[in-house]
Amino acid sequence: MKKKIAVLPGDGIGREIASGAAAVLQAAGKRFGHEFEIEYADIGGAAIDAHNTPLPESTLGLARNSDAVLLGAVGGPKWDNLPSAERPERGLLAIRKELGLFANLRPIPSFQKLVQSSPLKPEIAENVNMLIVRELTGGLYFGKPSERRGENNEVVVDTLQYTRAEIERIVVKAFEFAAGRGGKLTSVDKANVLESSRMWREIVNEKASDYPSVTVDHMYVDAAAMKLISSPGQFDVIVTENLFGDILSDEASMITGSLGMLPSASLSESGFGLYEPVHGSAPDIAGQNKANPLAMILSAALMLKYSFNMREEGEAIERAVQSVLNDGYCTPDLQMEGSTVVGTDKMIELVTQRVANGSDVLTDTIV
Numbered sequence: 001m002k003k004k005i006a007v008l009p010g011d012g013i014g015r016e017i018a019s020g021a022a023a024v025l026q027a028a029g030k031r032f033g034h035e036f037e038i039e040y041a042d043i044g045g046a047a048i049d050a051h052n053t054p055l056p057e058s059t060l061g062l063a064r065n066s067d068a069v070l071l072g073a074v075g076g077p078k079w080d081n082l083p084s085a086e087r088p089e090r091g092l093l094a095i096r097k098e099l100g101l102f103a104n105l106r107p108i109p110s111f112q113k114l115v116q117s118s119p120l121k122p123e124i125a126e127n128v129n130m131l132i133v134r135e136l137t138g139g140l141y142f143g144k145p146s147e148r149r150g151e152n153n154e155v156v157v158d159t160l161q162y163t164r165a166e167i168e169r170i171v172v173k174a175f176e177f178a179a180g181r182g183g184k185l186t187s188v189d190k191a192n193v194l195e196s197s198r199m200w201r202e203i204v205n206e207k208a209s210d211y212p213s214v215t216v217d218h219m220y221v222d223a224a225a226m227k228l229i230s231s232p233g234q235f236d237v238i239v240t241e242n243l244f245g246d247i248l249s250d251e252a253s254m255i256t257g258s259l260g261m262l263p264s265a266s267l268s269e270s271g272f273g274l275y276e277p278v279h280g281s282a283p284d285i286a287g288q289n290k291a292n293p294l295a296m297i298l299s300a301a302l303m304l305k306y307s308f309n310m311r312e313e314g315e316a317i318e319r320a321v322q323s324v325l326n327d328g329y330c331t332p333d334l335q336m337e338g339s340t341v342v343g344t345d346k347m348i349e350l351v352t353q354r355v356a357n358g359s360d361v362l363t364d365t366i367v
């Protein structure tokens with residue numbers, strides 16, 4: 001098969017890991033007889049520096065003309081003092097909105113080898129198989145008004161807005177995933193306070209009758225934050241609004257021991273996909289060859305599975321990652337006793353080689 005992939009490295013460690021994931025994709029293409037045509041473009045701070053805007057028309061055009069998009073991360077101290085409408089992060093929000101990427105899937109990979117790197121007790125961190133479905137183009141991130149008001153700008157407003165249709169489509173998506181996985185859906189909201197959450201809860205209850213095989217429960221977001229750490233094994237699919245999903249997924253990354261392990265897929269109604277790690281540009285370690293590239297590489301695996309329906313090819317990447325970890329290699333963010341700590345480049349090389357040559361059977365559940 002021939003596919004065109006837009007790669008948008010962005011800023012900070014995004015620049016160190018995106019080309020690595022592209023190399024892994026090329027290795028998978030070569031092994032399985034596909035042609036991946038990869039074209040790079042700027043987004044975020046890099047695009048502000050080169051084009052004066054965080055999302056140039058040319059980048060958006062390339063994304064629209066590609067079969068899928070792979071994105072590193074955006075942002076960094078250099079651009080932190082810009083007004084919010086001009087920041088690198090605005091480029092990320094804009095590409096999500098422009099491409100209609102409302103469904104953000106954030107699976108928590110459960111590599112057996114990483115149980116020891118989790119700060120949680122082994123009996124709590126193991127046997128977790130969870131997917132967070134985060135609404136991505138609504139809520140507080142996009143509600144208008146978002147502004148300062150008053151004579152002295154002493155009042156500030158952000159608006160949490162959803163339409164019924166926006167909630168329905170993400171809830172339906174989550175039910176579909178739950179029906180195809182463990183059959184359990186936990187809807188996370190703040191319905192004891194927020195009107196938007198009350199509508200969210202109503203819609204989840206309405207849709208539940210279309211999915212009799214799925215058990216549904218509702219949980220307040222504060223309690224969910226606690227349960228993610230005390231008993232993550234109870235979750236199968238979590239569905240939640242934009243900001244709650246942002247926060248809970250960084251928290252859930254600690255089940256694996258590092259934010260550098262969590263991939264994501266953002267899908268539109270037509271099934272178009274953008275793939276990016278959950279983490280950011282990590283300015284504290286950028287440029288030091290310390291970044292864990294595995295979240296980015298696993299995002300590329302998700303692209304093969306979801307956008308190109310290449311299950312075997314995606315699994316070949318997941319197997320390669322599992323095999324490198326099982327052989328005791330890790331980047332500095334993963335605390336694994338007796339392991340060989342390697343840099344970003346070396347980790348990319350190890351995974352690429354194993355994708356090219358094939359590796360063991362997949363035993364861990366990645367997505």
Ligand code: NAD
Pocket residue numbers: 013072073074075076077089092259260261276277278279280281282283284285290291292293295333
């Ligand atoms: P961050 O996710 O960049 O980093 C948080 C912590 O996790 C840091 O200590 C970092 O070193 C570590 N970390 C993250 N990814 C890692 C990896 N792959 N390997 C090893 N360690 C890793 O979040 P932050 O520091 O709060 O934000 C930095 C910048 O990134 C900000 O400008 C923020 O807006 C942006 N950001 C972008 C995205 C994105 O592009 N999707 C996501 C989150 C944050």
Ligand code: IPM
Pocket residue numbers: 075089092093246278280
């Ligand atoms: C993420 C990030 C973004 C978000 C920021 C950088 C806008 O934290 O992708 O999780 O909040 O969605």
Ligand code: MN
Pocket residue numbers: 246247250278
């Ligand atoms: Mn985030």
